[in-house]
Amino acid sequence: MFMLLPGTTVLPQHAPWAEDARLATRDRLLSIASEAVTEPPGNFHLPERVDLRPFLPPPGDQGRQHSSIAWALAYGLKSFQENLQREVGTLDSVGLRDPRNVFSPAFAYNLTRNGTDTADSLCSGSYFEEIFSILVERGCCTWDRFPYDTARWGCSRPVPDPLMPVARSHVMATPLRVSTEDITMLRYHLAINEPVAFAMGIDSAFRYGDPAADQGAPMDWRPACEQPMPGSHAMLLVGYDDADSTFLVMNSWGTTWGDGGFCRLRYGVFSCHATEAYVANDALPDLRPAAPLLVPGRKPLSGPSTKTELAMGEAVVFNDLTVGLAHLAGEARRASITVRDRTGSVKVGRLDLVEGRPVRFHQGDTLVTIAFDRTSKPSDPRNARAHLRLMAEPGAKDPILERALMQA
Known part of the structure; x- marks a missing residue:
């Protein structure tokens, strides 16, 4: 069961969702390694609930661009990583988003646009692999240096060259693909301060809500596992609660959607309809330059x-x-x-x-x-x-x- 929390409103009509998060090709999937761990360490006790919102920015609004992956990874995950490391929040002294402590989804998303885009595809959906590649290899800059433009064609704005060395100071470690079905491991990642970025099939009921949500009642979204989904959208798992078996999800459709831009999603619905899920750590500060790799000088190893x-x-x-x-x-x-x-x-x-x-x-x-x-x-x-x-x-x-x- 999916729930919009009491007192919520439905999604603004301008939010995109069809093909927002593109389904990956085989080569793109093969370019990211998978987690090989199948259970938490034996001495680790999973808490009953986790909420990572203190180090997250307030949910933003992607507008009419199909940029949800960049919002989940750059705005959500990267901002969380840096603020957790520095133990600072994302709000300023009057409770508004501090653009110095929030990372720009436009930096990563706009860099994926290229000269082959047409007027119809200019700000179309992206792949996890290409946004991760930007964040791992080039890094990201903060919102104050390159704000997100919500206009339909805002992604056409080029990233200025002087921002590249600045962004390089904020790179991300290589990601890992994690299981969308292993609820225990998903909870484990959240419990060790690792938000989980994911793509999920959605339909118009998820996008627009229903009459019950207009009246302040929880919205139940109970699609059958076999139900086809016409859209694909990326979001970020930022907590869970075993009391009602739900994940806490951060969306990018503004604070008028859901519970201030968040929602709760039943474990079972997530497992049925999530198509990809990833975790990534903040990159370590370079204590010394990476060593140039030598030609192997020892006898090759073989065997299983x-x-x-x-x-x-x-x-x-x-x-x-x-x-x-x-x-x-x-x-x-x-x-x-x-x-x-x-x-x-x-x-x-x-x-x-x-x-x-x-x-x-x-x-x-x-x-x-x-x-x-x-x-x-x-x-x-x-x-x-x-x-x-x-x-x-x-x-x-x-x-x-x-x-x-x-x-x-």
């Missing part, structure tokens, strides 16, 4: 699984896959690796790993899992090494990816 240790700049070959350690932040339990193969069948390129949280991706028909287990701590930190586990499973399937492919 192995362990290896890498210092920054070292690389190893595992079943024709070259894995190199580009950055290591042992105190933060984070490492950045590059992966490539001779045939170009690996699409992920780079992976930002968290200790104890393995990831998986495809190398052609082989499913590869990489886990960052720990960092050695020698007396000289320059000699620190990342301990990695590598596993290859020919013909195996990634269930999270397979579900996303079914929806594409």
Whole structure:
């Protein structure tokens, strides 16, 4: 059951929804690794409820542009990451949105527009992969430097070149695809301060509400799992409550929609109609430049699984896959690796790993899992090494990816 909370109004008529979040192609899906963890750590206790709104900006309004993914990732997720890290809120002294502490969806969205756009497609929908690519490789700037223009053709405004080095100071770590069906892991991510960006099929009942919502009563949205959805829209999970089995969702249709721009969504409805879901961490400050990767100097590794240790700049070959350690932040339990193969069948390129949280991706028909287990701590930190586990499973399937492919 989907609920608009009491005292709410229906969605403004100008909000777009059809093809707002484009269904990804296979290559786009393969370019993002999946989470390989299937349960929280054994000593972790899930709280009954989580609410991440204190570090979120107030819900904004995407206007008539099909920019919901940029709103979920740049405005919602990136603003949350930076404000949580600095322990500041997003409002100024009089309770209004502080544009210095909120990141611009226009920066990421406008950079995805190109010369092939037509008048009909100029501000059309985007893909998670392309918005993530902007945030990971180029970063993002704050609202005060590049405000969002809600006009229908606002996305045609070019991003000024002087903003590029500014944005580079606010990059995001590489994302991970997570299961839309594993409610326990979704709650776990929220409980460790990781909002979940997702795309979901929606219909006009979700978009406009119903007469009951006009009277201040909760709106029930109970589409059957098999019901086709004519639209696709991206939002952000920012909390949950086990008392009524609902997620707290941040939308981008302004504060007159839902409960001040938020709504609650039943666990079951989310699992049925969410098509993609992702988490991403804030990128670590560069304590030192990423090491140039050397040509592998040791004997290639083979077999279904192995362990290896890498210092920054070292690389190893595992079943024709070259894995190199580009950055290591042992105190933060984070490492950045590059992966490539001779045939170009690996699409992920780079992976930002968290200790104890393995990831998986495809190398052609082989499913590869990489886990960052720990960092050695020698007396000289320059000699620190990342301990990695590598596993290859020919013909195996990634269930999270397979579900996303079914929806594409």
